[in-house]
Amino acid sequence: xxxxxxxxxxxxxxxxxxxxxxxxxxxxxxxxxxxxxxxxxxxxxxxxxxxxxxxxxxxxxxxxxxxxxxxxxxxxxxxxxxxxxxxxxxxxxxxxxxxxxxxxxxxxxxxxxxxxxxxxxxxxxxxxxxxxxxxxxxxxxxxxxxxxxxxxxxxxxxxxxxxxxxxxxxxxxxxxxxxxxxxxxxxxxxxxxxxxxxxxxxxxxxxxxxxxxxxxxxxxxxxxxxxxxxxxxxxxxxxxxxxxxxxxxxxxxxxxxxxxxxxxxxxxxxxxxxxxxxxxxxxxxxxxxxxxxxxxxxx
Numbered sequence: 001x002x003x004x005x006x007x008x009x010x011x012x013x014x015x016x017x018x019x020x021x022x023x024x025x026x027x028x029x030x031x032x033x034x035x036x037x038x039x040x041x042x043x044x045x046x047x048x049x050x051x052x053x054x055x056x057x058x059x060x061x062x063x064x065x066x067x068x069x070x071x072x073x074x075x076x077x078x079x080x081x082x083x084x085x086x087x088x089x090x091x092x093x094x095x096x097x098x099x100x101x102x103x104x105x106x107x108x109x110x111x112x113x114x115x116x117x118x119x120x121x122x123x124x125x126x127x128x129x130x131x132x133x134x135x136x137x138x139x140x141x142x143x144x145x146x147x148x149x150x151x152x153x154x155x156x157x158x159x160x161x162x163x164x165x166x167x168x169x170x171x172x173x174x175x176x177x178x179x180x181x182x183x184x185x186x187x188x189x190x191x192x193x194x195x196x197x198x199x200x201x202x203x204x205x206x207x208x209x210x211x212x213x214x215x216x217x218x219x220x221x222x223x224x225x226x227x228x229x230x231x232x233x234x235x236x237x238x239x240x241x242x243x244x245x246x247x248x249x250x251x252x253x254x255x256x257x258x259x260x261x262x263x264x265x266x267x268x269x270x271x272x273x274x275x276x277x278x279x280x281x282x283x284x285x286x287x288x289x290x291x292x293x294x295x296x297x298x299x
Contacts, residue, residue: 004122004198005081008171010090011127011178012161013146013154014137019184020127020193021085027194030081033072036064044145050153054098058107062091066114073119088118089170093160123200126165126175131155133179174200177208188212 007024011017018034025032037043042057065088072082095107129137131154138146138154165175174197183190189212196207 006122007083008087008121009125010087012158014134015127018085021083025083030083033084035086047148055103069118093164121171123172128177131158173204175206180211181209186212
């Protein structure tokens with residue numbers, strides 16, 4: 001099976017996409033492709049007066065990302081792994097949120113041509129978080145040009161990202177709720193997330209990780225508990241949401257019934273997440289239309 005050699009990490013401002021991209025590039029010995037944010041000369045003014053500076057800010061980001069994508073096309077992705085902290089197509093999220101109708105019409109004429117030369121990722125990771133969590137993280141990192149960001153704008157941006165990725169089908173997508181994990185400070189959280197990213201090959205999966213501290217407590221309780229076959233069976237069932245879909249044994253087939261065989265109907269596979277964390281998987285191959293499963297909050 002082909003490896004995930006071009007990995008894209010996405011999320012709203014403060015979600016942790018750049019931090020995760022840096023960590024993954026180090027662990028995977030991969031090339032790092034970062035969005036040039038602070039190099040945008042209009043960004044600081046945009047946060048002060050969005051209506052006035054939205055268009056120049058948007059166009060600067062668009063052409064900066066396009067130049068990076070042109071360089072990426074010249075790279076041999078079959079030999080060198082790449083981790084990027086942005087998806088080129090997400091540029092439309094900001095354009096639709098910030099530009100006027102006339103500005104958007106001009107933007108659409110330009111971006112349509114540029115997107116034709118963009119390389120498709122092997123997997124996209126969308127980091128979700130609640131708006132409160134995002135605002136807290138932005139305040140904690142203390143970037144000067146983000147000090148004037150208001151919660152209303154962050155909420156609108158969060159909702160726009162959720163809508164965009166709920167309908168995204170261009171590449172395999174892993175949606176991760178990061179409200180309760182810290183992959184920067186906790187190696188177990190990072191290792192679990194890395195394993196899932198590398199294993200994800202198809203469709204869209206919504207994953208709510210169990211915080212590593214809760215996982216440790218659960219393992220400690222099990223170590224102190226007496227050996228009991230029934231308890232072990234219950235534990236095995238409780239563990240399954242932590243990494244479902246990776247080599248799990250199929251359920252035994254029911255005994256054959258003596259009746260006229262019927263043609264089976266393919267249905268969308270769904271793995272419901274347990275209370276201790278887990279994933280919900282949708283199969284894009286079987287049924288293209290997505291069900292209205294509630295999208296978990298992101299970082």
